[in-house]
Structures are given as C-alpha cells and as structure tokens.
Amino acid sequence: MFKIFKYSLLDLLRSRWLIFYFLFFLTSSFLLFYFSSNAAKALVSLLHVEVAIVPLVSIIFGVMYYYNSREFIELLLAQPLKRDTIFLGLYLSLSSSLAFCFVLGTGIPFIYFNTGFSDIGSFGYYLLTGVMLTYIFTAFAFLISLLNENRIKGFGLSILVWLYMVVVADGIFLLLLMYFQDYPLEKLTLALTILNPVDLSRVLVLLNLEISALMGYSGAVFNSFFGSIPGIITAFLSLLMWILLPLFVFLKIASRKNF
Amino acid sequence: MNTKISITKLKKSFGKLDVLKGINLDLSVGSIHALLGPNGSGKSTLIKCLLGMVIPESGEILIDGKKVNGSWEYRKSIGYMPQIAHFPENMRIRELISMIKNIRNQPSLEEKFIRLLRLEDALNKALKTLSGGTRQKVNALLALMFDSPILIFDEATVGLDPVTRLHFKQHLLKEKEAGKTIILVSHFINEVEELADEIVFILEGRIFFQGSLFELKSQTKEENLEKVIAEILEKNGQEKLEYV
Amino acid sequence: MYSIKRVLFFLTLISALLPAPVLFAATLECGPGKPLKTLSSAVSVAQANDKILLFAGTYHESLVHIRKPLTIEGIGMPVIDGGENKDVITIEGDHISIKGIEIRNSGKSTSRDYAGIKMVNSSHCVIEHCRFINNFFSMHLDHSKQCIIKNNYLNGNAKTETASGNGIHIWKCDSFSILFNKIERHRDGIYFEFVRNSRIISNVSNNNLRYGLHFMFSDYDSYHYNIFSNNGAGVAVMYTQHIDMKGNTFTKNWGPTSYGLLLKDINFSRISGNSFIGNTVGIQMENANKLRIQGNNFSQNGWAMRIMGNCEYDTVVANNFIGNSFDLSTNSSGTGNLNVLEANFWDKYKGYDLNRDKTGDIPYRPVSLFSMFVESVPSAVVLLHSFMIDVMDEVEKNLPSLIPVTLVDSKPKMKKN
Numbered sequence: 076m077f078k079i080f081k082y083s084l085l086d087l088l089r090s091r092w093l094i095f096y097f098l099f100f101l102t103s104s105f106l107l108f109y110f111s112s113n114a115a116k117a118l119v120s121l122l123h124v125e126v127a128i129v130p131l132v133s134i135i136f137g138v139m140y141y142y143n144s145r146e147f148i149e150l151l152l153a154q155p156l157k158r159d160t161i162f163l164g165l166y167l168s169l170s171s172s173l174a175f176c177f178v179l180g181t182g183i184p185f186i187y188f189n190t191g192f193s194d195i196g197s198f199g200y201y202l203l204t205g206v207m208l209t210y211i212f213t214a215f216a217f218l219i220s221l222l223n224e225n226r227i228k229g230f231g232l233s234i235l236v237w238l239y240m241v242v243v244a245d246g247i248f249l250l251l252l253m254y255f256q257d258y259p260l261e262k263l264t265l266a267l268t269i270l271n272p273v274d275l276s277r278v279l280v281l282l283n284l285e286i287s288a289l290m291g292y293s294g295a296v297f298n299s300f301f302g303s304i305p306g307i308i309t310a311f312l313s314l315l316m317w318i319l320l321p322l323f324v325f326l327k328i329a330s331r332k333n334f
Numbered sequence: 335m336n337t338k339i340s341i342t343k344l345k346k347s348f349g350k351l352d353v354l355k356g357i358n359l360d361l362s363v364g365s366i367h368a369l370l371g372p373n374g375s376g377k378s379t380l381i382k383c384l385l386g387m388v389i390p391e392s393g394e395i396l397i398d399g400k401k402v403n404g405s406w407e408y409r410k411s412i413g414y415m416p417q418i419a420h421f422p423e424n425m426r427i428r429e430l431i432s433m434i435k436n437i438r439n440q441p442s443l444e445e446k447f448i449r450l451l452r453l454e455d456a457l458n459k460a461l462k463t464l465s466g467g468t469r470q471k472v473n474a475l476l477a478l479m480f481d482s483p484i485l486i487f488d489e490a491t492v493g494l495d496p497v498t499r500l501h502f503k504q505h506l507l508k509e510k511e512a513g514k515t516i517i518l519v520s521h522f523i524n525e526v527e528e529l530a531d532e533i534v535f536i537l538e539g540r541i542f543f544q545g546s547l548f549e550l551k552s553q554t555k556e557e558n559l560e561k562v563i564a565e566i567l568e569k570n571g572q573e574k575l576e577y578v
Numbered sequence: 579m580y581s582i583k584r585v586l587f588f589l590t591l592i593s594a595l596l597p598a599p600v601l602f603a604a605t606l607e608c609g610p611g612k613p614l615k616t617l618s619s620a621v622s623v624a625q626a627n628d629k630i631l632l633f634a635g636t637y638h639e640s641l642v643h644i645r646k647p648l649t650i651e652g653i654g655m656p657v658i659d660g661g662e663n664k665d666v667i668t669i670e671g672d673h674i675s676i677k678g679i680e681i682r683n684s685g686k687s688t689s690r691d692y693a694g695i696k697m698v699n700s701s702h703c704v705i706e707h708c709r710f711i712n713n714f715f716s717m718h719l720d721h722s723k724q725c726i727i728k729n730n731y732l733n734g735n736a737k738t739e740t741a742s743g744n745g746i747h748i749w750k751c752d753s754f755s756i757l758f759n760k761i762e763r764h765r766d767g768i769y770f771e772f773v774r775n776s777r778i779i780s781n782v783s784n785n786n787l788r789y790g791l792h793f794m795f796s797d798y799d800s801y802h803y804n805i806f807s808n809n810g811a812g813v814a815v816m817y818t819q820h821i822d823m824k825g826n827t828f829t830k831n832w833g834p835t836s837y838g839l840l841l842k843d844i845n846f847s848r849i850s851g852n853s854f855i856g857n858t859v860g861i862q863m864e865n866a867n868k869l870r871i872q873g874n875n876f877s878q879n880g881w882a883m884r885i886m887g888n889c890e891y892d893t894v895v896a897n898n899f900i901g902n903s904f905d906l907s908t909n910s911s912g913t914g915n916l917n918v919l920e921a922n923f924w925d926k927y928k929g930y931d932l933n934r935d936k937t938g939d940i941p942y943r944p945v946s947l948f949s950m951f952v953e954s955v956p957s958a959v960v961l962l963h964s965f966m967i968d969v970m971d972e973v974e975k976n977l978p979s980l981i982p983v984t985l986v987d988s989k990p991k992m993k994k995n
Contacts, residue, residue, distance in 0.1 A: 086422035245966035
C-alpha cells in the first residue's frame with residue numbers, strides 16, 4: 076500500500092490542479108492574514124473557506140481523479156497486489172496530497188504573519204478539521220465514482236452530496252430549530268452538530284475562538300461538552316466515523332467489483 | 335502434456351447477461367494459445383477472470399494446481415499486456431518502470447526489452463506526451479520484463495510499427511521455447527496462423543473448440559483460417575455476428 | 579511697607595476662611611516603638627483635626643470607629659488586619675482623611691455588609707492611596723456627600739457571587755468623586771445606588787464576578803475614561819437618567835450573559851467616544867430612550883448593539899462598527915421607527931459612493947436575517963459562519979424585503995469616523 080501511496084502521491088504532486096489548489100489557499104490565507112487585524116479575525120474568514128471550499132474541492136477533485144485513474148487502476152489490478160492495497164493507496168495519496176496542500180497553503184501564511192503564534196489552539200483545530208473534511212469528502216468522491224461508471228452522473232451526484240452536507244443539512248437544521256423552538260433545544264442542537272461533519276468542524280474551531288459566548292445557553296452546553304475530554308473524543312470519533320464509513324463501503328464494493 | 339492453467343466450470347454473468355456459461359479449459363506449458371471468438375463471446379471476461387479483475391460467480395481457476403480465486407500472489411507469475419492502458423499521466427516512462435518493479439519486487443530484464451522495443455530515447459518522456467504506438471511499447475515492456483511464466487497479450491501488436499512487431503513476434507516464439515504459457519488474443523488471423531500452437535475458440539460463453547490449427551482446419555474443407563472461422567460461425571447461426 | 583500690609587491682610591483672610599481648628603492641629607505618632615501602639619488608641623486620644631501618622635507594621639485591629647475630623651496617614655504602607663471581625667474602620671463624621679494604609683480581612687457575612695472602610699453620614703472625607711485586600715466590601719459608603727475616593731487599589735479575592743461584596747459600594751450619597759482607583763475581584767467593582775451628581779473618572783475595574791460598574795437609580799452622574807474588562811457581566815446602568823458616559827473602554831466581557839454595557843430603563847443619557855472591544859454584546863439596550871450614542875468604536879464584539887423593541891427616540895450616529903459578528907440586532911421588526919441611525923461606518927457595508935460625498939449612496943441595513951433568526955431561536959446561533967447562513971444573508975441583502983426591520987442607516991459612511 077505504501078508503494079501505491081508513494082507513486083500516486085509523486086504523480087499527484089505534479090498535477091496542475093493540485094498546485095492550483097495549494098496556490099488558492101496560499102493566496103487567500105495570505106490576503107486574509109494580511110488584511111485582518113488579528114489571527115482570530117482571519118481565522119473566521121478562513122473558516123468560511125474551509126467549510127465550503129475544502130469539501131467542494133475534495134469531492135470534485137476526488138471524482139475527477141478516480142475517473143482519470145480508472146485505467147491506471149486496471150494496470151495495477153493486473154499486478155500482484157491486493158485490491159484493498161490499491162484502493163487504499165490511491166485514496167490515501169489523493170486525500171493526503173489535498174490535505175497537504177491545505178495545511179501548507181494556510182500554515183505558511185499563518186506562521187509568516189503570526190510570529191507570536193496567538194490563537195495557535197484554534198488554528199490547530201482549524202487545520203485538523205480541515206484535514207479531516209478532506210479525508211471525508213475524498214472518501215465520498217471515491218465511493219460515488221466507483222458506483223457510477225458515468226462521469227456526468229458521478230460529478231452531478233458529488234455536487235449534490237456537497238450541497239446537501241454544506242447547505243441543505245444546515246437549512247433543515249435551522250428549520251428544525253424553528254419548528255421546535257418551544258422545547259429545550261440544546262441536546263438536539265448538539266446531536267445535529269455532531270452528526271454533520273461540516274458543522275462539527277466549524278463549531279470546533281469557533282468554540283476555540285471564544286465565540287462560544289455568542290452562543291448563549293447553547294454555547295455554554297457546547298463549551299462544557301466540547302471542552303471536556305470525552306466531548307473532544309466524541310467529536311473526533313464522529314469525524315473519524317465520517318471518514319471510515321464511506322471508505323469502508325467503498326473498499327467493500329471495490330473488492331467485489333468487476334473491472 | 336504439462337498443464338499450467340486449469341479452468342473448470344467457470345461462470346460469470348453481468349446482470350441478466352450470461353457471459354461465461356461454464357468454461358472448462360486446460361492450457362499447457364510451452365505453447366502459444368490463441369484465444370478466438372466473436373465480439374461479446376467472453377474472451378476478455380475470461381482473461382479478466384484469470385487476472386482477478388472480474389470475479390466469477392462459480393468455478394475454479396488453478397495455476398500450477400493451486401486454486402487462485404480470490405488470492406493475489408499468483409499474479410507474480412503473470413505478465414499482462416492490455417489492449418489499451420493508461421498510466422499516471424505525469425510520470426515518466428523510467429519512473430513507471432521503477433514503480434512497477436518496486437510493486438512486483440521481482441528480478442526484471444527491463445534493459446533487454448527496452449532495447450528490443452527500442453524505447454531508449456523515450457525513457458525520460460512523461461507518459462502523457464507519448465504516441466499510441468509508444469504507449470503500446472511501454473505496455474509490452476511491462477508485460478515482458480519480469481520473465482513471467484504466464485504471458486497474456488490482448489491485441490498486442492496493434493499500433494506497433496512493423497519492425498518492432500517483427501521483433502516482438504520473434505521474441506514470443508523464443509519465450510515459448512523457454513517454456514512459457516502464452517495466451518494471445520488477436521484479430522490478425524495471419525498472426526494467429528503464424529504463432530499459435532493451439533486455438534481456443536469461444537462462442538457464446540462456452541469453449542466451442544480447442545485444438546491445433548490442423549485439427550480446426552480438418553473440421554471443414556477450407557484451407558484458409560479466416561474462411562474456416564466464417565464457416566464455423568455460419569454453421570452455428572452466427573452469420574450476423576461479424577468477426578473483426 | 580505697603581506690601582507687608584498687603585501680605586498680612588491676605589493671611590488674615592486665609593485664616594478666616596479655613597476651618598478654625600486646623601490652625602491648632604497636633605500630629606500624633608503611632609506604631610511599633612511609639613507611645614501609641616494601636617490605631618484605635620491613637621484615634622481615641624486624638625483631638626479633632628489632629629493628624630495621626632501610622633508607621634509601617636501590621637496592626638491587628640478591627641472596629642476602629644472615627645467620629646471626629648482626623649487625618650490618618652500611613653508611613654511606609656502600614657497594614658491593618660481586621661482578622662475577619664466585622665468592619666475594620668468606620669468613618670462617621672466630616673473632614674476625615676485616610677491615606678496610604680493597607681486594610682485587610684474584614685468580616686464576611688451573608689446578612690451584614692462588613693467592609694474594610696465603612697462610611698456613614700459623613701461629608702468632605704478623602705480616602706486615597708490605600709490598599710484594600712481580601713475585604714468583603716472594600717468600601718461601603720452610605721448617606722454621605724462630597725467625598726473623594728482616589729488612587730486606591732482594591733482586591734476582594736472574590737470567588738462566588740454570594741460570598742463576596744462590592745469594591746466601592748455607594749448608597750444614597752451625593753457629589754462623590756471616584757478617581758484613579760483600580761478594582762478587581764469583587765462582586766461589583768463599583769456599585770452606585772441612589773447616588774447623584776457624582777463622577778467616576780479614570781478607574782480600572784477588572785475581573786469582577788458580576789459588573790465592573792453597577793448603576794441603579796442614580797441620576798445626573800458621569801463616568802469618563804474608565805476601563806472595564808473581563809468582568810462577569812460587564813457594566814450595567816439601570817433605572818437612571820442623565821448619565822454621561824464618555825471615553826470608557828469596555829473590553830473582553832465574555833460570557834453567555836455578559837455585556838460590555840447593559841442599559842435598562844434609562845433615559846436622557848449620552849454615550850460618546852467609548853470603545854467596545856471583544857464583548858459578547860457591546861451595548862444591550864432594553865427600554866432605553868432618548869439616548870445619544872455617538873462616536874463610539876465597536877469592534878470584535880459578538881453583537882455590537884442589541885436594541886430591543888421598547889427603545890425609542892435613540893440616536894446612533896457617527897460610530898464605527900468593525901469586525902463584529904453581528905452589528906445590530908433586535909427582537910422586534912418594528913424597532914427603529916422612532917430611532918435615528920445615521921452616518922455610522924459599517925465594515926460590512928458594500929455600497930458605493932458615486933457622488934463622492936463620503937456617504938454611501940444606498941442605505942445600509944445592519945440587521946441581518948440570520949440575526950433575526952437568532953433572536954427568536956437562540957440555539958440557531960450554532961449555525962454562525964455556516965455556508966448556508968452566508969448565502970442566506972447575501973440573498974437577503976439583495977432582496978431586503980425579507981426582513982421588515984426599519985433599522986436602516988440611510989447615510990452610511992464610506993470611511994471610518
């Protein structure tokens with residue numbers, strides 16, 4: 076697996092799109108850090124990028140990469156390699172190189188502008204959740220493209236998944252809150268947040284930016300939950316589940332697929 | 335006869351379409367087996383089953399008497415050249431070779447085949463810049479360089495220039511002498527006549543005929559293999575299927 | 579000769595103006611190695627208008643009761659340790675000054691307001707350059723007038739709201755000046771109830787459990803150039819009118835129920851030139867009427883201002899709103915009918931200025947659709963900064979009919995005020 080990972084990574088790191096992705100993060104973070112009076116403010120702006128762009132690019136690029144690698148996959152399938160090895164290697168190389176671009180693209184400006192390393196904690200959360208979102212949405216991308224031989228369908232479906240996770244789910248969330256506003260909503264809010272990886276990532280970063288106080292009583296509930304070790308573990312387990320679930324289904328289907 | 339590959343009752347269907355309806359086939363060491371059959375007869379599915387790329391519903395594949403379904407190590411003994419192959423586009427040929435070497439972790443003879451296939455000048459080119467013919471050479475190189483006891487070629491000579499094609503065919507005969515089991519899918523009838531020791535004719539997911547060229551020809555009055563095939567197809571109500 | 583006559587004339591004039599006894603005051607020395615060992619003994623021996631010099635050392639005394647005009651001056655910061663027995667010093671009289679001493683460990687009680695210095699029915703008193711450490715109330719002042727509290731340091735070591743008192747607690751007083759004090763770790767830093775004509779200037783009130791400054795039923799007061807930071811609930815000004823709040827800094831008052839400045843039932847007041855930085859809510863206004871809020875800076879707050887529907891005739895002009903999560907929110911779509919919002923700078927304003935008059939050509943609506951959602955369902959705030967919310971607010975900005983709120987800045991500034 077490491078071999079597939081290594082070679083595919085070497086190939087990917089030369090890809091125009093990936094360099095573009097890296098430069099996108101580099102310039103946007105550079106500008107945001109440059110024009111923001113402090114790191115926290117820039118981080119809030121960057122958060123908008125993280126919760127929308129990272130999932131979008133991961134899923135679109137993932138689908139694109141899988142479709143472009145179909146013949147390469149066939150080449151590898153004829154080699155003495157286990158199927159899991161091939162697919163896991165490809166998945167890890169793509170998600171890792173995307174994550175690498177993300178971390179480097181935002182990390183360099185952060186270090187450059189923020190020599191005092193203020194808000195390093197929330198930035199750490201920002202990077203970690205961004206990386207996890209990358210792994211989650213690449214896994215979805217691979218699953219979608221494995222299930223759809225038709226590229227157009229695959230791209231369409233991936234945009235729908237993105238739209239659902241990033242926009243529609245929050246809309247439903249908001250409607251639920253409006254509908255049940257006469258009931259105590261903290262537990263519901265907490266549960267819905269944990270169940271959506273995009274919301275969970277956003278909230279984890281925001282809580283560390285001390286914006287929790289904004290969140291009134293819910294914020295207090297969130298703070299005490301995510302401020303505790305079991306809470307943090309739950310949050311990251313949930314994110315991990317969001318990676319492992321689509322990845323597991325992907326590998327399962329891939330192991331039985333005819334090429 | 336020394337059996338290398340033994341396939342029994344191999345069945346595969348895609349949805350409602352039964353592609354392999356119970357294939358029984360033994361392939362011997364030291365000979366070239368030409369796999370013939372009309373489009374959709376199940377040739378490539380059979381090869382893909384052999385390579386583990388398609389997973390059969392039932393049946394067994396034995397190589398050297400060992401069951402290989404579901405395992406992967408046996409592919410160390412197979413060199414496969416697909417009809418078309420795409421590679422990681424940003425890689426150079428040299429890197430692709432070292433990658434496959436690294437993956438297979440077997441001794442390789444790439445220098446010899448780089449010369450044979452005349453790839454020396456292209457080694458540092460990125461794969462995306464290569465012509466179809468050069469890509470095909472790279473394909474052949476990857477199939478040959480590990481000196482695998484089983485060699486599978488799917489339309490190997492398509493796109494090769496005449497000189498390389500000649501070298502390639504001469505080399506196949508050498509490999510046969512060396513005791514390799516070679517499976518050849520080809521649409522060039524004269525190539526089959528020239529190289530094959532055994533014809534395996536697949537029709538509608540079954541082995542319709544297995545035997546020497548001579549035996550096949552003796553089934554009909556025709557001398558020309560192309561005409562023999564046409565007659566077989568007609569006899570079996572396959573006249574509408576074009577053999578390409 | 580003429581000039582000597584003139585000097586004599588002035589001397590006579592001065593002595594006539596000064597309270598007569600001052601001219602005959604004595605100075606008593608008190609301290610280790612001095613004839614007077616304790617402050618209480620010195621106070622009882624002293625005649626009116628005497629000066630007591632209290633030398634460095636620790637005096638374990640409490641219930642020191644001063645009823646005559648006296649000046650007590652610490653030399654080398656002597657410490658009076660009350661041993662947690664009721665009040666440490668009580669002032670009950672006029673012209674009493676206490677200077678340069680440290681007062682520690684008053685009693686603590688749930689029913690009595692024990693204090694480091696308690697003042698009742700006094701006037702013209704001064705407490706300056708003193709330190710108050712670990713007292714229940716540092717100063718508890720009531721029914722007094724024309725006193726000065728200056729340059730003191732107060733630390734109450736407060737841990738819970740119920741087991742702690744206020745720093746400077748003033749009740750039913752008039753004409754007080756609270757100047758240059760630093761107050762921390764009390765329940766309320768400064769507490770005003772029924773206090774009139776007083777001023778609070780250049781104090782620092784930090785890390786108090788409840789309010790940095792708490793104003794109730796106190797009219798015609800002013801507080802200028804103070805700093806209030808990291809207090810549990812910020813600053814509260816309630817049930818008052820005619821307050822002048824100028825040049826103060828309200829910062830880092832973070833918490834689910836925390837405000838920079840809470841205004842409740844307040845009329846005819848002016849809030850100008852203040853900075854509200856990094857508070858959960860910069861200014862929270864409930865039934866606050868006829869206020870002028872001008873030239874303030876609001877930055878990095880959760881909500882810069884929350885104006886409830888029952889606020890009328892307020893004028894919000896020439897302020898700067900920069901980097902707040904919400905600039906303005908309200909619980910009622912009718913808010914704003916009688917309020918004026920004008921010439922403020924809003925960093926979220928995306929309008930243009932074609933006629934170059936430094937004023938945006940299209941009005942700015944600082945109340946976002948999302949902030950309206952949050953007002954009706956507070957839990958919805960967890961969706962803050964989500965992509966869906968961004969999209970929603972952007973749509974709303976271009977189709978403003980979605981929110982019926984009338985709080986609109988018709989002349990937003992293009993650059994910072």
